[in-house]
Amino acid sequence: MDAIINPQRLMADLHELAEFGRHLTGVHRPTFTPQDMAARRWLVARMTAAGLAAELDGIGNILGRSPASGPRLLVGSHSDSQNHAGWLDGAMGVIFGLEIARSFLEKGLPGAVDCVVWSDEEAHFASFLGSRSAVGQLDESEIAEARDATTGLPLITALERAGLAELPRQRLPVGDYIGYLEAHIEQGATLEDNGLALGIVTGIVGIYQYRITLHGERNHAGTTSMARRRDASRALIALAARIDAHLSAHAASDTVWTIGSIRVEPGQVSIIPDLAEMHLQLRDVDPAVLDRLDADIRRITVEAGPTCRATLEMTARTEPSIMAEPLRNALATAAGRLAPGGWTMMPSGAGHDAQILAGVMPAGMLFVPSIGGISHHWTEDTAETDIILGCETLAEACRSLLDPNR
C-alpha cells in the first residue's frame, strides 16, 4: 500500500509553525497573544492553499472543511502553547490534520477529512475553551468572567485585541462527522521507556481534586507542651502520609496522585500553625477505581485527629473519557501494519480536547513518544521518524474508517 502523507511537507509546515513565538528550541504562544494570532492566520492560509474552506471563529477556533463528499472525519488539535513550552504540544496534531486533509484531497481518497484547530486547550483563560465552545458547553457568563492566568487580562479584552470580538462563535456541525481523531505527544515516558513508537489511547483519565484542611490552634512553639498542642502542620503530615500509604497499597497500576501544593499558616518557625492545607489530585482512567479511592480518601480524612479537625472539599472533578472502540481498532490495525510490535494501548494521563469531543461523537487519540518524557518545557521534543510514523499511522486509520470496504 502506498504512503498517504508527504513527510517533507509535513516537517516543513511543523518547522514553519514553530517560528511563531519561537523561544529557544520551543515556543511561547499563549492564547490570543499576537504570536498566537499570527500562527492562526497562517494556519487559515495553509488550509486554504490546501483546498479547504477554512474559517476562524469568534473564540479562535479554525475549521477547515474539505470540499469532498462521503463519510467525514475531523482531525486536529490546538495551536496555543503553555508559557515557554514545547514546539509540538498541540501544534503537531494540528499539522497532522492539515497534512492528512491535504493528502486526501490531493490523492482523491474516498471520504472527507476536515482539519480543526482549537483555541486555549492550555487553559490560559479556561480549560478547553475552544472545543467546549464548539460543542455548546461554553456560555457567555464564563467568557465575561475569564481572565488570563498569567497576566490577569480579561478574555473579553483579549478577544477584542485579537480581532475576534466581531466574529461569530461557530457550533461544530456534529452530525456531519463519523468521528474525531487527535494526535499528540505523549508528555510522559511510557513509550520511550518501553522502546515503543506509538500509543493508542484507551481513554483520558478522570481527575478528582481535593483541598484538605487541618484546623489546629496557633500557639507558642516553645512554651506549649507536645501533649497540649494542636499542631495543624503535624496533623497534615500524618494525614498526607496515611493517604499516600493507602494509595500506594490500593490504587490501580495506572493511578497517579500528586500533592502539588501545601500551605501552612502563619508559616513562622516559632509558631505552632493553626491551619495547614494541601491540594491532592488523583487521576485514573477507570471510573470504578476513582470512586473507590475517593471513598477511601474521605474516610481516612474523617478519621484524622484527634487533635486537629480535618475538612475535605472536592475542588474539581472530571470523569474519565473512553475512546471509541472502532477508532481504537482502526488505529491499532494501522499501527500493527506500520510499526509491528512497536505500539501499545495506554491511557492518557493528561487532558485533551478529545475528551470534550468524545461527548458528542466517537473520538480517538494517538500518542508519539516524548524524548525523556519532557512536557510543558521548551526542551520538549520528539524524533522526526516518530513524528512521520505517527502522521502516516493516523492517515492510514482515517483511510480505513472512511473506506471500510476497500
Add this chain to the structure above:
Amino acid sequence: MDAIINPQRLMADLHELAEFGRHLTGVHRPTFTPQDMAARRWLVARMTAAGLAAELDGIGNILGRSPASGPRLLVGSHSDSQNHAGWLDGAMGVIFGLEIARSFLEKGLPGAVDCVVWSDEEAHFASFLGSRSAVGQLDESEIAEARDATTGLPLITALERAGLAELPRQRLPVGDYIGYLEAHIEQGATLEDNGLALGIVTGIVGIYQYRITLHGERNHAGTTSMARRRDASRALIALAARIDAHLSAHAASDTVWTIGSIRVEPGQVSIIPDLAEMHLQLRDVDPAVLDRLDADIRRITVEAGPTCRATLEMTARTEPSIMAEPLRNALATAAGRLAPGGWTMMPSGAGHDAQILAGVMPAGMLFVPSIGGISHHWTEDTAETDIILGCETLAEACRSLLDPNR
C-alpha cells in the same frame, strides 16, 4: 515576716504602663515606636520618683541604679511588646523590678536592688537587642543592617526617630552585681494545668533550627507514572513523618518540636513539585538531648530517598542556658514559704533576656501562670493574686540573697 512590696502600687503601675499603646485588653508597643518610647520615658520618671538614678541609653535600655550600698542585684525585663500582644509579657517583670527596688529603698532593707528595662526582647529588629548590647554582644555592623521585621524600617532610622541616636550605648557594670533576676508570665499552661501559682526556672531551652529541602524533578502530574516520578512533596511528607515518629519515640519528656513552615515549588496542583522545604525547630533544656536528637535528625535526613535527595541546613542554634543554683534555691525557699505546695521547678520553653545575662552573671527566673496558656495575643492575662504573689516571692528571694545571714 512582713510583706516587702506594696500590692496596690504594683498593680496601679502595671495598669498605667498598659495604657501606652493600649490595644483592647492588651498592648501594641513595638520597639522604638512612639508608644514604646513614651512608655520608656514614663519608666525613667517612675524610677526617678522612686529614688533610683535612672538613665535611658542609646539602644533604649534603662538602668535605674539604687543609691544603697552593699551587695547588689539587678531585677527587670523588657517593656516592648509583640504586635497587638499581651499587657504583661515583659512589662510585668519590669514593674516587679521597679516595685522591689522602690520597696527596698523605702524600707531600708540591706543591699541594693537596681531595676533594668531591656529593649527589643521581642526581636522586632534583632533578638535580645538591648540585653546583648549591655553585655557587649552587639556590634555596630548588626545595628547598621537590622530592620523592623514588620515595617522594614532600618534600625538606624528608628533610633534617630526615637531620639536615641545621640545617646551612648551603655555597658552593664557586670562586676557590681551578685546576680540577675527576671519574672515573666509562663506563656504556656503547665502551671495552670497543674493548679500551681509559681514556676522556678531550671534553665532556658536551647533552640536548634533546620531548613530541610527535598530536591525532585518537576513534571506533569498526569503523564508521569508513580514509578518514574521524583516528587519532592511526597518525599517531604515521608521524611517529615519519619522525623516526627522518631522524635515522638525518642525525645525527652520536655522536648518540643515544630514544623512551622512548609513550601512546595511550583505549588500547582497539576505539576509534580521539584522542590519542597520545611523548617523544623527543636527545643530542650538539656544539651545532651539536643545533641542526640540533632544527630538522629541528620541521619534520618541523609537516609531519605531514594527518589529525592534531601539536604539539611542548620539555620539557628542557641544552647540551653542553666539558671544559677543559688538563685534557684533562693526562689524555691521564698516560694515554699509564700505558696507551700503551689510551685514547681520547670524549664522555660521560650527565650528570655535572662539567657543573655546568664553568660555574664548568675541569673534566675520566676514564672507566674498564663490564663489558658495564651501568649503573644492581646487576650493574654494572669490573675491579680498570682501577679502579687509572684512579685512578693521575687522580693523575698532578693532579701535572702542580699542579706543571707539574717
